[in-house]
Amino acid sequence: MSRVGGEAIVLGFETSCDETGVGLVRGRTLLADALATSVAEHERFGGVVPEIASRAHLEAMVPTVHRALADAGVRASDVDAVAVTAGPGLTGALLVGLAAAKAYALALDRPLYGVNHLAAHVAVDELQHGKLAEPSMALLVSGGHSSLLLVPDLAHEVQSLGRTIDDAAGEAFDKVARVLGLPFPGGPPIDRAAGEGDPAAIDFPRGLTGPRDAPYDFSFSGLKTAVARWVEARQRAGEPVPVADVAASFQEAVADVLTRKAVRACRDSGVDHLVLGGGVAANSRLRALAEERCAAAGIVLRVPSPRLCTDNGAMVAALGSRLVEAGVAPSALDVGADSSLPIDVVTR
Amino acid sequence: MLVLALDTATPTLVAGLARWSPDGTTEVLVERAVPSGNRHAELLTVAVTDALRGAGRSLADVDAVVTGLGPGPFTGLRVGVVTAAALADARGLLVVGVCSLDAVGSGGRTVVTDARRKEVYWAVYAADGSRTRGPGVVRPEELEVAGPVVGDARFAERLRVEVTPAEVTTAGLLRAAAPQLADPSSAAPLVPLYLRRPDAVPPTSYKPVTTT
Numbered sequence: 402m403s404r405v406g407g408e409a410i411v412l413g414f415e416t417s418c419d420e421t422g423v424g425l426v427r428g429r430t431l432l433a434d435a436l437a438t439s440v441a442e443h444e445r446f447g448g449v450v451p452e453i454a455s456r457a458h459l460e461a462m463v464p465t466v467h468r469a470l471a472d473a474g475v476r477a478s479d480v481d482a483v484a485v486t487a488g489p490g491l492t493g494a495l496l497v498g499l500a501a502a503k504a505y506a507l508a509l510d511r512p513l514y515g516v517n518h519l520a521a522h523v524a525v526d527e528l529q530h531g532k533l534a535e536p537s538m539a540l541l542v543s544g545g546h547s548s549l550l551l552v553p554d555l556a557h558e559v560q561s562l563g564r565t566i567d568d569a570a571g572e573a574f575d576k577v578a579r580v581l582g583l584p585f586p587g588g589p590p591i592d593r594a595a596g597e598g599d600p601a602a603i604d605f606p607r608g609l610t611g612p613r614d615a616p617y618d619f620s621f622s623g624l625k626t627a628v629a630r631w632v633e634a635r636q637r638a639g640e641p642v643p644v645a646d647v648a649a650s651f652q653e654a655v656a657d658v659l660t661r662k663a664v665r666a667c668r669d670s671g672v673d674h675l676v677l678g679g680g681v682a683a684n685s686r687l688r689a690l691a692e693e694r695c696a697a698a699g700i701v702l703r704v705p706s707p708r709l710c711t712d713n714g715a716m717v718a719a720l721g722s723r724l725v726e727a728g729v730a731p732s733a734l735d736v737g738a739d740s741s742l743p744i745d746v747v748t749r
Numbered sequence: 750m751l752v753l754a755l756d757t758a759t760p761t762l763v764a765g766l767a768r769w770s771p772d773g774t775t776e777v778l779v780e781r782a783v784p785s786g787n788r789h790a791e792l793l794t795v796a797v798t799d800a801l802r803g804a805g806r807s808l809a810d811v812d813a814v815v816t817g818l819g820p821g822p823f824t825g826l827r828v829g830v831v832t833a834a835a836l837a838d839a840r841g842l843l844v845v846g847v848c849s850l851d852a853v854g855s856g857g858r859t860v861v862t863d864a865r866r867k868e869v870y871w872a873v874y875a876a877d878g879s880r881t882r883g884p885g886v887v888r889p890e891e892l893e894v895a896g897p898v899v900g901d902a903r904f905a906e907r908l909r910v911e912v913t914p915a916e917v918t919t920a921g922l923l924r925a926a927a928p929q930l931a932d933p934s935s936a937a938p939l940v941p942l943y944l945r946r947p948d949a950v951p952p953t954s955y956k957p958v959t960t961t
């Protein structure tokens with residue numbers, strides 16, 4: 402970076418799922434976070450349709466870049482580096498962002514960083530709470546991922562401690578929402594419905610919490626099925642379904658397992674900072690329970706605002722900025738997308 | 750003007766540089782045709798860099814970008830279109846999209862390319878080179894060809910006609926783009942020619958997990 406005495410301006414692209422995100426940061430300062438989403442187009446399918454998402458990314462790409470630059474009040478030529486999600490995610494969706502990022506990097510003659518989406522979810526917290534304590538623990542939960550990460554050095558080394566062995570936590574929210582007749586995506590309506598319900602009304606199962614189970618892995622498939630069975634049994638018996646109680650009890654089971662395992666991972670690894678990220682981190686009960694349990698265990702909890710927890714371009718720019726600062730070598734122009742990019746690859 | 754031409758509608762990506770004049774003369778300076786399969790995203794910007802270097806030019810010398818809009822397999826097609834859009838946006842260049850089939854062969858002909866799923870993308874052209882039918886997507890057995898057939902020769906048997914192998918070229922892209930290059934106000938937004946709806950079937954109804 403030739404910029405003397407200043408921090409690099411990084412342009413970040415995120416297209417791993419259904420959000421077209423273009424963000425701009427200067428060092429650890431958020432300049433812009435422009436977002437276009439195709440979520441409404443997926444609603445009737447009850448899940449993200451990859452081809453619909455990819456088409457929407459292409460349409461939204463250049464206008465979203467313009468919005469980010471305008472919001473930040475910078476010109477394209479002011480950008481010092483370009484970062485882009487190279488995986489994990491939907492291949493066709495990733496490739497739109499990757500090709501766009503390469504073209505901007507080439508046209509502006511700036512370095513390109515193909516980065517890991519999960520590491521970017523961790524990096525975004527630096528925009529709100531300053532430099533990450535290292536090591537930190539990170540719990541990332543969304544419709545696409547449920548991961549427990551140990552982060553010794555965000556620019557170079559991130560380790561996976563555990564992950565879901567079946568559904569992502571966000572998927573369970575979507576499926577339970579459908580069972581309860583609530584709209585897609587399921588997170589916000591379940592959170593709202595749960596506010597009126599009793600979290601102890603129904604004792605839904607806590608997956609993988611037995612003494613011989615993998616301590617940091619998650620499983621939400623059994624929970625989802627248990628909720629469906631419980632609801633269907635009421636429906637068959639002609640009884641009304643107490644939607645608020647079901648939502649609250651389901652949400653409690655998810656939050657309980659996630660926070661219990663995250664706190665245990667911190668204790669086991671001797672780590673005293675926990676970062677939450679991903680769309681499910683916007684869930685009010687998960688945030689509250691995480692605060693309560695971290696406080697009791699002497700762990701500092703860092704949770705980005707809900708807007709930055711969900712997928713966005715600023716998180717990719719934030720990680721790019723961290724990589725520039727750490728002097729990490731940029732990616733080659735032939736870098737590809739990897740739908741199942743492992744977390745130990747921070748940049749490729 | 751110096752024009753950068755791109756196409757990713759077929760398994761062979763094209764990146765070329767040409768000097769184009771409003772009097773219709775086109776001089777192709779360099780062309781990279783790279784067998785890419787499904788790796789357009791990895792190889793396209795590298796091919797662009799290569800082509801520029803081969804012509805001893807930089808992007809700063811380029812005045813316009815021309816890109817094929819397909820039809821072609823969606824994922825690769827989008828790589829070319831978004832690359833053209835982003836390059837042009839970053840440098841404030843004119844960008845022009847053309848039907849990729851227009852850039853295959855010349856004169857009166859039927860063009861066929863691989864649409865996967867045992868179908869072909871096709872278009873028919875009059876002797877003066879203007880497109881008279883298509884673009885469309887169809888099973889080769891059902892295609893009504895006119896004139897010589899050019900394009901993907903692997904479909905000769907199913908078309909029951911001879912197919913002269915031909916691919917998208919820089920010269921072809923420039924020829925198809927000429928009207929828009931001559932009158933930039935006529936350049937339409939870059940909308941890919943998908944010709945097929947996305948594969949997505951809404952779930953008919955919620956399926957219970959318990960079976961009675």
Ligand SMILES: [Zn+2]
Pocket residue numbers: 518522543545679680711712
């Ligand atoms: Zn995510």
